[in-house]
Amino acid sequence: MPGEPGRRDAGCIFCKIAGGEIPTAPVSRSARVIAIEDFNPQAPTHLLVLPVEHYPTLGDLSDAGDATLLGELFDTATQLGRERGGSGGFRIVINTGTQGGQTVGHLHLHVLTGRPMTWPPG
Numbered sequence: 001m002p003g004e005p006g007r008r009d010a011g012c013i014f015c016k017i018a019g020g021e022i023p024t025a026p027v028s029r030s031a032r033v034i035a036i037e038d039f040n041p042q043a044p045t046h047l048l049v050l051p052v053e054h055y056p057t058l059g060d061l062s063d064a065g066d067a068t069l070l071g072e073l074f075d076t077a078t079q080l081g082r083e084r085g086g087s088g089g090f091r092i093v094i095n096t097g098t099q100g101g102q103t104v105g106h107l108h109l110h111v112l113t114g115r116p117m118t119w120p121p122g
């Protein structure tokens with residue numbers, strides 16, 4: 001069913017990117033995790049790291065209990081943040097749900113670097 005953890009949602013833009021329906025040059029790709037450039041970057045480097053499978057939110061992946069996938073998502077984001085941010089560091093963001101500012105309903109980690117970040121976030 002669309003929207004179920006671990007499945008594909010035919011109407012989901014990130015499923016289409018991960019599945020190759022929308023041609024996108026990935027920054028990195030493994031069997032389960034893909035990283036792409038955000039098309040509306042909020043920093044000199046703004047990447048999105050997402051599972052190939054459709055998990056709507058971080059909570060859905062947590063519920064599924066796939067700590068291996070969760071770990072690969074964080075490892076990928078961390079490696080890319082290090083590569084792009086160097087000694088200046090980087091920020092990883094996961095917006096979750098409406099109040100959390102999530103606008104695309106397919107779990108993704110933002111990796112931002114290349115400028116000083118402010119706190120608190122808006």
Ligand code: 5GP
Pocket residue numbers: 013036037038039040041048094095101102103104105
């Ligand atoms: P959210 O607001 O859900 O945390 O983040 C969604 C992000 O996805 C936004 O930063 C937005 O710019 C990005 N985005 C939305 N649609 C597309 C798309 O089709 N391609 C790419 N590369 N980024 C997208």
Ligand code: ZN
Pocket residue numbers: 008009012013014015016053054055105106
């Ligand atoms: Zn999806």
